[in-house]
Amino acid sequence: MxxxxxxxxxxxxxxxxxxxxxxxxxxxxxxxxxxxxxxxxxxxxxxxxxxxxxxxxxxxxxxxxxxxxxxxxLDYSAFDLKNIDDLAFRNALAKAMLEAEKQGVTFKCDVPGHIPVVDISMLDMIRILSILLTNAVEAAQEADKPLVEVAITNKNNVITVMIYNTRSKIPLNKRRIWEKGVSSKGDDRGLGLYNLKKLLGDYPQLSLETKVGQEDFTQIMTIQ
Structure with missing residues (x-):
């Protein structure tokens, strides 16, 4: 231990x-x-x-x-975390930015307003954001133009996290990606979103919307 x-x-x-x-x-x-x-x-x-x-x-x-x-x-946007009070957000974003740079993926982060500490376990918040961001960076590596864009906003104390990434043209089934073992990255590698679904079930104040495009993928998480 x-x-x-x-x-x-x-x-x-x-x-x-x-x-x-x-x-x-x-x-x-x-x-x-x-x-x-x-x-x-x-x-x-x-x-x-x-x-x-x-x-x-x-x-x-x-x-x-x-x-x-x-x-x-020169893109400085990924370093603009000064408006975020929540350490879970800072931790997950910093890790994702470093990994994106290591993998040659352009990473942009826009946080125009103040983001307070959210009423969610720090460990769970890190896990949730890490799954979303890791998936985005990994998928973007397969795209013709590797790009991940993150936008975090606060409107009337409702936090919205939008994570957009480019991806390859491999067809994706919006429903099946949440199943255990299903992934666009190969067999038996689809545990991230499966685990995320279980985590989200523990927090009724969390909701997630998924948009699948032909060459892009967007996750929009709302924290009430």
Missing amino acids: VHQEIKRREDENKELNQFVNKLGSLYDEIRGFRHDFAGIIASLAPVIQERNINEIELVYKDVLLTTNANLQK
């Missing part, structure tokens, strides 16, 4: 270190952009004073447009 607790804490510390390292890399990118931008402004000052239109156009095309394109390639 003690060994399991030590192992769990070691795993948590490892994941935390990975997340901190990623944030450090992100900070370096932002700091580098600030430095570059300061240089760009400095180079523009004399040509503006001289009203040298040709030089201004050259700096705009060769420097500003390139810098803007590079900045747009």
